[in-house]
Amino acid sequence: MDFFKRSRRRPAPAHPAERAGVLRGGFLWVTIGSCALVFLAAFENIAVTAVMPAVSAGLDGARWYALAFAGPLATGVIGMVAAGLWADRRGPIAPLYTSVGLFGAGLVVCGLAPAMEVLVAGRLLQGLGGGAITVALYVVVGRIYPERLQPKLFAGFAACWIVPALVGPAIAGTVAELLGWQWVFLGVVGLVAVAMVMVVPALRGTGGPQAAEEGGNRGFGLLGWAALAAAAVLALNLAGGLPRVGGALSVVAIAVALAAVRPLLPRGTLTARHGLPSVILTRGLVSAAFFGGDVYLPYLLTEKYGFAPAFAGLTLTVGGLAWAGASTVQGRLGDRMSHAAGVRIGSALVLGSLLGILVTVALALPAAVAIVAWGIGGAGMGLMFPRLSTLMLGLSAPAERGFASSAGAIADSLGGALSLAVGGLVFSAAFGGFTGVFALSTAVGLVAVVVAQRAAAPAGLPASDKRTMEVAA
Template structure:
């Protein structure tokens, strides 16, 4: 009886993530995640206004693809740096890059300068997330990891619900500049909350561990190729050929960052990562043009256009919650198949709306359908990745999953950007980009059954 009571008292005495020992780092870390997520989602709403103000239609897609591409570099560098020297220096550097990117973008006089700021944002945000994961591993006891990661998840969900609408309102009331500059005043206090918990972590690393220069080199090459694809697409005469070459280089480079057989859709884990990357490419390749379509063709305000993304984000969140409660009653493989099919259905419905100039409600519904698909596919593909990973490969495969999603989105956005600019001169660019995004999503749906590993 005494032993049981002592055990119960010990369990009750275990501090939570909001206890006095962890409250400030919990709030600060979740705030940093929130601000990174907010910035990613808010820019989608305001970019049509930015493009019109800075005459930057040609670089519209690059403003989205660029941060995703440089984010891959940030992930690789921060992870390797944290293994060698601990997470403090990578975290501070990542936050500094993120803030510099916000300032450059917020004060940008031209679209080229704004895109450069977005590159710095992506580099910082990618490194920030990896460094925070290492901080969690070093600061929190293992028993609190599920709780703090649930906090991170919530920090991503909330911006997806309110970010687009807030960004649209800020743009209408003041200026799109403050969507970037306003976040700067929130990042610094969030970092200061984290600082006390970082003391003593600076030297927690293996300085003898080598720099993963090969992996870093491939990440840089993949990012440069994606960025180059968008920039060379409009070169007179040779543009399409150069763009195709850049796409090939990007795919060759990313191969080294993924498990063998990923690009060949080998059954099991390789197909899980490929389907996740394709689904993300189809979803985000279309999503960035939803507000653009609504403001350009339907003359809606940025605030109202942002609500269309809020519906998709809410659907994503609800679907993710439902699949979590279903647990084993819904197999992960089946959830991925259903999710991929719904992403394709949503993009296809958006394509139909663009072709026939359907009512705005149809576009909103299309993105709710696509959001449900991502809400099913994303968490279950994460679960499959861990299920199919040996303990010694969990780190590499988890990183590969993130790379596949970011790279798939970045490559799709770069290609749609070239297509949008090319078709704009002679046809309907929205129909063209939704058609391409639909083809990418269709590939995910077709390959989804291959996530089941081959029978023993």
């Protein structure tokens, strides 16, 4: 998994103008197109959360609700690993074309889906393509841009995830109300094509394979483990509906998923070993807790409080604003707050947020309580995630930072996927519903707070690395 590392250090032979900026000369359109692709993938990822209650009602697919979110996260892991391996061996052009094609095909399938099962199939394609897009673009950036410009591109990619969190849910909810939820998917297809057209001219001359390195067989082994983990998550979503044997099969699926993800993570991650393993595990647990609640909050507000889709989506915007604001604040704090303190405070805020929503559901409190609580959770994520990324790099040897970066992304995706899969089983159980789902997320958040105590900076790591935190935010 060294494609992250190699993509960032390779100079760009196609653009010799050393003083060019990312929005100047030959870089203008490829910068806009690359950022647009990341933005559209992020928009779909976030916007679908706001409209899925309407989709579920229109297609009578309540039992498939969790899989519609967990599935793309699981297949996204396969896309990440596969695109990196493919780009290492054949160059980034074919992986990028294929990933964009898969993502677009998934959008079309979802938009035209006559049944929830078909929509879930489209979401699996979306996840596979979306997971691969970012990795392929990282390699493209390494091939095209001089090294001094690459941090600006990565910061731009990060911003392309923050902006959809602010505007995506409201836009998606409005489109669903005025035109129908189908256009939340179909309306993006044309924009993806336009963004790709901007990138294509800059890809000429970047198609050759990178230098062969040892460890290729190990790379294909990682792809096999990623595929097994994804299959286990999908099986977990389906096992609960089987009579008599569903419970036993669910336990087996969880065990297989954990066994398969182990080789993809630093040694000692699943046992919360002090340092880097605990940092990676904290990322996975916090993602599982936060996004396990994120998916069901609009559903709760739509079903129990009668919110329209657009207004329910605005609650996610509250969380996005809080996330962006807290990311800015932690960057300004710098040395005045240690990375470990940021992680501990952030995880505690996420736990408090989920506990507040659980109390709201259990006691039938006003919806405003849950909305405010979600803002607190977003602030916790914004405070801790840049610090987790900085710790992750600081605790890794230079030669292992590519593997650590991919491990962090995999922990995020599979943590969320497993949480959503188990949450779906709880939601459909007789004792579950919204109370059960938010109780599960709260329990995962509590474990995250405990593990966060073991995520500490190594001796000699500066208390802040401003550039790293800006990119990570």
